Amino acid sequence: xxxxxxAGNWKMNKTIAEANQFVDDVVNSIPADDxxxxxxxxxxxxxxxxxxxxxxxxxxxxxxxxxxxxxxxFTGEVSPVMLKDLGVTHVVLGHSExxxxxxxxxxxxxxxxxxxxxxxxxxxxxxxxxxxQREANETMSLVExxxxxxxxxxxxxxxxxxxxxxxxxxxIGTGKTASSEDANEVCAHIRxxxxxxxxxxxxxxxxxxxxxxxxxANVDELLAQSDIDGALVGGASLEADSFLQLVEAGAK
Ligand SMILES: O=C(CO)COP(=O)(O)O
Numbered sequence: 001x002x003x004x005x006x007a008g009n010w011k012m013n014k015t016i017a018e019a020n021q022f023v024d025d026v027v028n029s030i031p032a033d034d035x036x037x038x039x040x041x042x043x044x045x046x047x048x049x050x051x052x053x054x055x056x057x058x059x060x061x062x063x064x065x066x067x068x069x070x071x072x073x074f075t076g077e078v079s080p081v082m083l084k085d086l087g088v089t090h091v092v093l094g095h096s097e098x099x100x101x102x103x104x105x106x107x108x109x110x111x112x113x114x115x116x117x118x119x120x121x122x123x124x125x126x127x128x129x130x131x132x133q134r135e136a137n138e139t140m141s142l143v144e145x146x147x148x149x150x151x152x153x154x155x156x157x158x159x160x161x162x163x164x165x166x167x168x169x170x171x172i173g174t175g176k177t178a179s180s181e182d183a184n185e186v187c188a189h190i191r192x193x194x195x196x197x198x199x200x201x202x203x204x205x206x207x208x209x210x211x212x213x214x215x216x217a218n219v220d221e222l223l224a225q226s227d228i229d230g231a232l233v234g235g236a237s238l239e240a241d242s243f244l245q246l247v248e249a250g251a252k
Pocket of ligand 1: 095172175232
């Protein structure tokens with residue numbers, strides 16, 4: 001059985017006081033349970049504080065992006081060395097918002113994925129189609145390209161540790177969720193793509209999340225699907241109660 005990974009992607013939200021309060025509210029309620037892993041993906045300025053607050057607990061802390069270089073003249077960027085040094089465990093890479101607004105490409109996602117492993121960070125690699133691409137029947141070929149490029153050059157062991165998040169762009173922040181069957185179909189396809197570039201054992205082990213308007217009301221149905229191993233959640237991860245309900249759903 002693959003574990004379920006519930007990651008709350010706060011995006012560009014909260015103040016430090018609100019971020020700290022959120023962690024205080026949830027941290028003692030995250031179960032020590034092999035079936036579920038809980039992560040908050042927080043803005044850079046909160047990471048130091050959240051890592052400190054979550055030490056010795058079951059809540060992990062992720063960044064939402066990073067540069068692929070270790071250091072250098074990249075004004076405004078944050079490196080994998082800095083994240084690792086802070087005690088951050090995960091990093092979201094290739095989120096559709098970064099692809100759309102910040103010129104993230106499959107090539108930079110691949111470089112960042114390698115950089116994450118080089119520095120002991122677990123990448124959460126996001127893939128997914130736009131509405132136009134879905135309507136043009138390009139979903140499967142698009143996610144196939146995104147997954148293959150993101151994983152290019154990784155060892156099977158590294159691929160096993162990678163978390164892949166399938167997030168259809170049209171379902172993000174819109175209240176529209178892919179039906180659980182449609183989401184599962186794409187996640188199953190992603191698993192086949194992983195198998196085609198690695199082997200059966202690797203593809204069976206890799207965690208594939210769904211993201212896009214996941215909330216307590218629809219999470220059970222999504223997580224009941226054969227190939228959906230968790231959720232990357234935006235809006236519904238901002239409130240402590242709702243985040244805890246999602247984590248509890250992962251431990252069912
Ligand atoms: O982009 C997402 C998570 O990374 C999904 O956001 P919403 O859950 O707000 O739709």
